Amino acid sequence: MPENRKIILILSILICLILLTIPNHGVAKEYTFVSLEFAPYSYCSNGTVKGLDVELLQECFRRMDEKLKIMLVPWKRALYMGMYGQADGVFSILLTPERNEKMFFSDPVRTELMTLYVRKDSKLVFNGDLDELKDFQLGVVRNFSYGNKVDNFVKNEISSGHIEVSVSPEMNITKLIRKRFDVMVGDKISTIGAIRKLGVAGQIRQLGEPVSSNNIYVAFSKELGHAGLRDRFNVALKSMRADGTWDRIINHYRELWDKQKDHLTNEVE
Structure with missing residues (x-):
């Protein structure tokens, strides 16, 4: 191989190696x-x-x-x-x-704090024992997790037909107002904000203390x-x-x- 071609080849290899070490910020x-x-x-x-x-x-x-x-x-x-x-x-x-x-x-x-909600005129009381809610319809959002305590309760109750599933928190609130179920579960801060956004704060009340902190x-x-x-x-x-x-x-x-x-x-x- 002619000397000039050798030099060009060596330089090309060195340039490629240098380029490989430079970060490509464009991508x-x-x-x-x-x-x-x-x-x-x-x-x-x-x-x-x-x-x-x-x-x-x-x-x-x-x-x-x-x-x-x-x-x-x-x-x-x-x-x-x-x-x-x-x-x-x-x-x-x-x-x-x-x-x-x-x-x-x-x-x-x-x-976050998971909390239960009912309609304002509901007579239901709650002392923290989820088993007390077995005879009532509970509203949840599809694919949501509410923490082990609530998730296990929901899993056990699905076969009883006492669980109503919604596609979003807002739909869950709407179903509660329309009496599709008796009790709704949701994160305290976001749920109260959603209730306010929907303009139904006067129609819903919190049921007892939060059921879990997750x-x-x-x-x-x-x-x-x-x-x-x-x-x-x-x-x-x-x-x-x-x-x-x-x-x-x-x-x-x-x-x-x-x-x-x-x-x-x-x-x-």
Whole structure:
């Protein structure tokens, strides 16, 4: 081989090796995480996705120096996308054995209170024992988890025909008002907000104290091999708690809730 051709070949190989070591920022990975519209945790306002869980997720990914895309879709679809690799993960999610088989779960991001609701004129009382509700119709949302205590009760009662399933929290509230069932279960803060949004606060009351307090997580696709991404997320979440950012975001939404809470809970509780 002529000397000039050897030199050109060597230079070409060196250039290729150099290019391989340079990060290609033009094709940086964008991770897609999904959940449902579930104010105040995740909702769309003027074309922008906002909410408590949205801000926590965004801040973690900012610290990870990763691009994030958030989509709000029906809950059944969100679960399917996360469990079968059509999205990189799901947020605002409870841990169940079935979900744990398909996704890697983060450390707990926050907690929520599950509470029962009845129509305003209901004579039903509740002392915390779910077995007292066996003779009543209970309304739940399809594919929702309400924590082990409520989930196990629902599972045992499905065969009795005492469980009415809705496709969304709003539909569940509407069915309660229309007397399709006797008792509804839902996250306290989002349920009261949805009741207010639907304009039916004067028709529903809270039944007793919350039945459970549940951890809420971010789940990462096993199909896409995101164990490492989950681990990095946990590190970012831990740093947010350590430097006060987690408290700042939580307290911001708590203050917004407190501004509405008094007149809402007076009507609902």
